[in-house]
Amino acid sequence: MSLRLLALDAYHGGSHRALLRGWQQRSRHAFTVLTLPGRRWKWRMRHAAITFADALRERVAAGERWDALWCTDMLSLAECVGLSPAPVQRLPRIAYFHENQLTFPPRPGEAHDPRDLHFAFTNLTTCLAADEVWWNSAYNRDAFLEALAALLARMPDHAPRDAVARVRARSRVAPPGIDAPRRHGPRPPGPLRILWPHRWEHDKGPALLFAALAELAARGVDFRVSVVGQRFREAPVEFARARLELGDRIDRWGHLPRVDYEAALLDADVVLSTARHEFFGIAVLEAVAAGCLPLVPRALAYPETLGDDPRWFHDGTAVGIADRLTALADARARGPLAAGPEREAIAAAHAWPARARAMDDAVAALLASPAPLGQV
Structure with a gap:
């Protein structure tokens, strides 16, 4: 009816x-x-x-x-x-x-x-x-x-x-x-590509993000990062400083048109959240549906939307996040990161x-x- x-x-x-x-x-x-x-x-x-x-x-x-x-x-x-x-x-x-x-x-x-x-x-x-x-x-x-x-x-x-x-x-x-492009086949060889697709505001945890990336860089890990999402007139000061420090490790920076945003989803291996506050987390789910591994806090709505797989949660510290990303970078160097059936189920449930x-x-x-x- x-x-x-x-x-x-x-x-x-x-x-x-x-x-x-x-x-x-x-x-x-x-x-x-x-x-x-x-x-x-x-x-x-x-x-x-x-x-x-x-x-x-x-x-x-x-x-x-x-x-x-x-x-x-x-x-x-x-x-x-x-x-x-x-x-x-x-x-x-x-x-x-x-x-x-x-x-x-x-x-x-x-x-x-x-x-x-x-x-x-x-x-x-x-x-x-x-x-x-x-x-x-x-x-x-x-x-x-x-x-x-x-x-x-x-x-x-x-x-x-x-x-x-x-x-x-x-x-x-x-x-x-959710609307997300679907990845067909593995991504071409290359370093670990990290996606952070959140609003540029304090409650999304940019200080923790950039501390973790600084730790990763200090270890000599080869990675690239895309820091995308909605930006307002005033952004936390961490963004300008991090852009200089990350230099050529940056793939994409700032808000993207939808077609470019979908390309960023398809390029990434890992979608990272450092949020202190998130009512749902649609950007993470879109990235998962596009083939990314999630790495998120075990808090907020994430356990509800992603399930309880321990591989997908970090401990909320810069060192802990860097440890998880280091392991993923090592795995990525050996070949593409596998897209498991759990992520397919998540994508189907939220389609x-x-x-x-x-x-x-x-x-x-x-x-x-x-x-x-x-x-x-």
Whole structure:
């Protein structure tokens, strides 16, 4: 059965845009998509409800109707529903959480926690206004609910003590799909090629990355590295210094167009994460699907998405990471690094056809359930 789905994406960029496009392209449902540019996220969380409600009022007046509403965590869903016309208010509602505003780590050296708890409460009211809350990982869900319980315990009075249980009861894990090129045959001979495909921000652990690479270079290990991913106006100082120190060991540096990014995935032997914070880790999964061996922390969402193979986890220290990379470089010198069946299974489980079908089915199941909130 094909349904009419209204999708509201208040921060249409990066992984948010990739998920919605990937799902829409493969979905059996018909989408009406309203978006706002993926920048200035704090302003988006404040004004998107008004902006979308105004647009929906015009569309409803023109005769448009839908069967369900889907939005992301960057929208204040409760405000949007309250400001929207009655046909929108009656829709069953799904909120998708790519991230949450309670568990971002503070920047190194900050004297206080800079998080604006008003945005955390917006996340909470969005959860409570939704019939279902979809999380990209169980890690994201559990981290949010644990932090939410601690936040509510700080309230001086009238704390909604049952809020954690209410959100948990309507939660489901719905990982995004991945698009990645497939490697056909082994990579040509050469040194170990390392890929670090993350945002250039402190929570992705650039200091640990470059300390590990410096240790590797000091040992005389032959390697090349591609440091790619989204870069913002201000990047941690480690990047400029490391670019000089790594010199001709660098294959690629900085954000790449998609076709060049896929080439980097296919060239690499190992995808490395030094993240201190990661709600899902789609870049690592894309690299694994393209044929890379993962080397990641045994933390965050990685055990959930990659399984428990001890070969794929490092100990979080520069020396420990360098030890693992040294062993892989030695193995690479003897021949191509084998792509095992476990990685094929990971790629298949997260491929978009399977994920889109699961998400389509979840929407249909919600509409078939008795009395969603929007229909009460």
